[in-house]
Amino acid sequence: MELITINRAELRKYLMELSAVTGEYEILKKFTPEFKENGEPYSMYERHFSVYHALYMLKRESGSSGLYLHIDPLKIRLIRLPGPGFCGHYCEDKGDFCMNETDDLFCETHTGDIDPVIPSFDPMAQFYLDPENIAFGESEILHDIMKGFRIYFLKKREIDEALILFNLEKPARKSISRRYRELAGRFHPDRYSGSEDKMKEINRAYTLLKAVFVV
Numbered sequence: 001m002e003l004i005t006i007n008r009a010e011l012r013k014y015l016m017e018l019s020a021v022t023g024e025y026e027i028l029k030k031f032t033p034e035f036k037e038n039g040e041p042y043s044m045y046e047r048h049f050s051v052y053h054a055l056y057m058l059k060r061e062s063g064s065s066g067l068y069l070h071i072d073p074l075k076i077r078l079i080r081l082p083g084p085g086f087c088g089h090y091c092e093d094k095g096d097f098c099m100n101e102t103d104d105l106f107c108e109t110h111t112g113d114i115d116p117v118i119p120s121f122d123p124m125a126q127f128y129l130d131p132e133n134i135a136f137g138e139s140e141i142l143h144d145i146m147k148g149f150r151i152y153f154l155k156k157r158e159i160d161e162a163l164i165l166f167n168l169e170k171p172a173r174k175s176i177s178r179r180y181r182e183l184a185g186r187f188h189p190d191r192y193s194g195s196e197d198k199m200k201e202i203n204r205a206y207t208l209l210k211a212v213f214v215v
Contacts, residue, residue: 001134004042004050006031008058015058015069015078021095024073027051045137052128059125070095071124123152123212126170141214148212159212162205171213180206 011031015022031054032047055076059069062078070077070090077095082088087098089110100107127133127145136142152159163171166179180202185191187198 001046001049001137002036002042003053003131003134004032004046006050006054008054008061011054012058012062012078015076016067018077021070021075021077023076024048024051027055027076043137045142046134049128049134052124053131053134056125056128060129068097124149144214148214151208152212155208159208162209165201165205166209168209171209173210173213176206176209176213 011027014027014030028047028051032050033042035041052071055069055071058078059071062069066081068079068081068090070079070092072092075092075095079096082097082099085101085103087100087102087107087110088105089098089107090096091098098107098110100109102108104111127149136145163169166176166183168175168179183202184199186193187202188194189196189199
């Protein structure tokens with residue numbers, strides 16, 4: 001498996017010149033070659049991973065430039081962040097910010113959509129930003145990783161709450177298991193400081209985190 005180098009300055013320019021969302025397939029066609037220098041074809045996974053690696057690298061760089069990069073297989077958009085006085089809620093369906101006038105970060109319509117207490121962790125970014133993960137190829141573990149992504153987007157809030165309970169900022173299989181043993185040792189009902197309800201909460205969180213973070 002070979003990571004394709006994508007010029008992020010050219011990718012940024014291309015995305016900024018678009019007036020609407022684009023999709024992974026369009027970027028893949030424009031920025032990844034079909035064949036390696038030795039004439040061997042790149043696999044679809046190599047091209048896919050290389051595009052997403054470049055997109056997440058660009059996303060990480062965009063904030064300091066006043067830009068927001070929304071990444072979805074069918075709805076990729078690089079757009080300038082709204083200035084003060086305008087709602088900063090990104091509307092995925094229309095590929096633009098709400099832009100209602102407001103004295104806060106979000107207008108009254110979208111304030112309830114944001115919980116400032118719960119941090120959001122993006123496992124897809126963690127996966128694609130590590131170039132060594134291209135080695136997973138079409139392996140069985142990649143299937144488990146992708147399944148974990150789907151669970152994350154379906155139960156995002158629950159997972160964020162589980163991460164807070166486990167006090168993990170960069171979760172991985174080993175750190176989740178280690179933290180579970182620490183919490184179980186503290187809250188197991190057989191312990192003096194134990195709690196059956198707390199232990200049930202810990203077990204639910206552990207089951208969910210293991211399903212999402214498989215490496």
